[in-house]
Amino acid sequence: MSPKKAVSGPSIPGAVWLRPRPPRRGQHGLTRERIAAEVVSQLDQAGPAGLNLRSIAAALDVHPTTLYWHVSARDDLLDLAVDAVFAELPLPSQPSDDWLADVRAFMHNLRAALLTHPWSGALASSRPLLGPEALARSEFVYAALARAGFTGDELAASAAAVSNLVIGSVATETSWQNGDESSARQAVHEHLHANAETYPAMADLSTESGRWGTQFSYSADLLLAGLAQKAPSSASSPGTNSQTPRTT
Amino acid sequence: MSPKKAVSGPSIPGAVWLRPRPPRRGQHGLTRERIAAEVVSQLDQAGPAGLNLRSIAAALDVHPTTLYWHVSARDDLLDLAVDAVFAELPLPSQPSDDWLADVRAFMHNLRAALLTHPWSGALASSRPLLGPEALARSEFVYAALARAGFTGDELAASAAAVSNLVIGSVATETSWQNGDESSARQAVHEHLHANAETYPAMADLSTESGRWGTQFSYSADLLLAGLAQKAPSSASSPGTNSQTPRTT
DNA sequence: ACCTGAACACCGTTCAAGT
DNA sequence: ACCTGAACACCGTTCAAGT
Numbered sequence: 001m002s003p004k005k006a007v008s009g010p011s012i013p014g015a016v017w018l019r020p021r022p023p024r025r026g027q028h029g030l031t032r033e034r035i036a037a038e039v040v041s042q043l044d045q046a047g048p049a050g051l052n053l054r055s056i057a058a059a060l061d062v063h064p065t066t067l068y069w070h071v072s073a074r075d076d077l078l079d080l081a082v083d084a085v086f087a088e089l090p091l092p093s094q095p096s097d098d099w100l101a102d103v104r105a106f107m108h109n110l111r112a113a114l115l116t117h118p119w120s121g122a123l124a125s126s127r128p129l130l131g132p133e134a135l136a137r138s139e140f141v142y143a144a145l146a147r148a149g150f151t152g153d154e155l156a157a158s159a160a161a162v163s164n165l166v167i168g169s170v171a172t173e174t175s176w177q178n179g180d181e182s183s184a185r186q187a188v189h190e191h192l193h194a195n196a197e198t199y200p201a202m203a204d205l206s207t208e209s210g211r212w213g214t215q216f217s218y219s220a221d222l223l224l225a226g227l228a229q230k231a232p233s234s235a236s237s238p239g240t241n242s243q244t245p246r247t248t
Numbered sequence: 249m250s251p252k253k254a255v256s257g258p259s260i261p262g263a264v265w266l267r268p269r270p271p272r273r274g275q276h277g278l279t280r281e282r283i284a285a286e287v288v289s290q291l292d293q294a295g296p297a298g299l300n301l302r303s304i305a306a307a308l309d310v311h312p313t314t315l316y317w318h319v320s321a322r323d324d325l326l327d328l329a330v331d332a333v334f335a336e337l338p339l340p341s342q343p344s345d346d347w348l349a350d351v352r353a354f355m356h357n358l359r360a361a362l363l364t365h366p367w368s369g370a371l372a373s374s375r376p377l378l379g380p381e382a383l384a385r386s387e388f389v390y391a392a393l394a395r396a397g398f399t400g401d402e403l404a405a406s407a408a409a410v411s412n413l414v415i416g417s418v419a420t421e422t423s424w425q426n427g428d429e430s431s432a433r434q435a436v437h438e439h440l441h442a443n444a445e446t447y448p449a450m451a452d453l454s455t456e457s458g459r460w461g462t463q464f465s466y467s468a469d470l471l472l473a474g475l476a477q478k479a480p481s482s483a484s485s486p487g488t489n490s491q492t493p494r495t496t
Numbered sequence: 497a498c499c500t501g502a503a504c505a506c507c508g509t510t511c512a513a514g515t
Numbered sequence: 516a517c518c519t520g521a522a523c524a525c526c527g528t529t530c531a532a533g534t
Binding site for chain 2: 122128146164169187188191211216217230
């Protein structure tokens with residue numbers, strides 16, 4: 001049984017972070033951090049479907065059921081792992097004077113971190129991100145957008161748009177990579193081409209890979225252009241009217 | 249064993265659609281459509297975690313393993329279910345003369361359809377959407393954006409941005425609703441407030457629910473503003489903010 | 497072509513017991 | 516406070532056999 005039986009813990013995913021912290025370290029020196037690190041490493045190797053408590057426990061040299069002292073369910077492990085990925089995201093100690101550049105950099109950094117662990121995009125999109133590392137990054141984005149003049153609901157919506165676009169993009173991208181991407185891409189391309197009358201606009205999509213990066217960049221720039229345009233204090237966004245965000 | 253053993257079928261999620269169609273109907277009149285409908289209904293009741301082959305088979309009055317004649321794995325069932333949700337999305341038989349309005353309407357309609365089946369957002373964000381119903385909707389968006397003048401990679405990136413933002417938003421929104429949302433919201437609010445020094449910008453976020461809709465709307469408008477601004481043939485987008493001069 | 501039936505390997509979680 | 520050990524209920528998938 002977990003310690004301090006769920007004082008205020010609602011049963012949503014992400015709820016690990018809302019419960020009181022469990023004891024620091026046991027006889028085996030088992031901590032949430034060590035567990036999280038092992039989960040990340042096994043997810044990297046086997047993906048979410050291949051994750052099981054028994055092998056994690058084995059790697060940590062404890063009995064499988066021991067894990068239940070430190071977390072309350074398998075789902076908690078995924079929350080720990082996702083937050084560990086966010087920890088890899090560089091967090092500028094202080095913001096620059098260009099909020100738009102800060103947001104753009106955040107988007108690209110977030111994508112990079114999530115791509116390093118291909119399972120993380122899908123997980124991040126399907127559970128509240130309430131871990132301390134994730135919250136710290138959110139705070140950074142909120143601060144940048146607040147400098148742009150966004151407040152209240154519009155601030156929240158702007159920040160959500162930024163995260164959702166990035167996380168959604170990475171989730172889509174990595175969902176292709178779970179199998180043999182090039183052959184999948186080829187099969188889809190043939191399928192669209194064979195049904196060119198029903199899908200005229202999509203019929204001649206490029207079959208080349210390696211376009212994920214440029215396409216993401218352009219997607220991000222679309223949103224950034226909208227942010228720059230709608231920012232209440234557009235004076236603080238040097239690039240608004242004169243030059244639209246770069247297309248790298 | 250599944251029929252026509254995987255001629256070109258790559259092992260990604262979404263691959264059901266890339267394999268040759270299985271036989272039409274068996275002795276029990278079992279079809280992919282009937283299976284899909286049952287999966288949707290059980291997902292509505294129990295969510296993805298509660299889905300199991302045995303109860304689906306029972307509801308369809310067949311032996312559990314019979315399902316393997318019609319699909320090749322549990323994962324295929326999820327693909328069928330997601331495409332069935334897309335089928336609920338109204339698809340205008342012909343586009344209007346306002347591409348921006350068409351895209352905006354699509355975004356709101358897609359959100360509405362996905363919210364009807366709270367499990368669908370997370371699934372849609374984590375697998376390629378290659379079903380016929382999903383492709384037909386993609387085609388509609390591509391066509392609208394093509395009218396705006398987007399081509400090639402920029403067309404693909406624009407369409408991806410639209411879907412990814414909507415699907416990502418819904419996935420986030422529904423991930424809160426898997427448990428007791430109001431108490432979760434409350435707990436997070438308290439947590440942020442208790443750590444107001446570390447999260448100054450997020451500290452006084454509204455704790456009210458019912459803001460999902462307005463926030464989504466604003467998020468969508470941010471992207472739409474970017475699309476309008478960057479559209480090569482912006483003449484065809486009547487609703488753009490006239491104050492933003494295009495540079496290129 | 498479509499479905500059955502038995503069987504296998506596995507997995508998350510429980511609970512009482514140890515120290 | 517932390518961990519063990521046994522046990523339970525369940526679940527996706529296989530394969531050979533039926534019609």
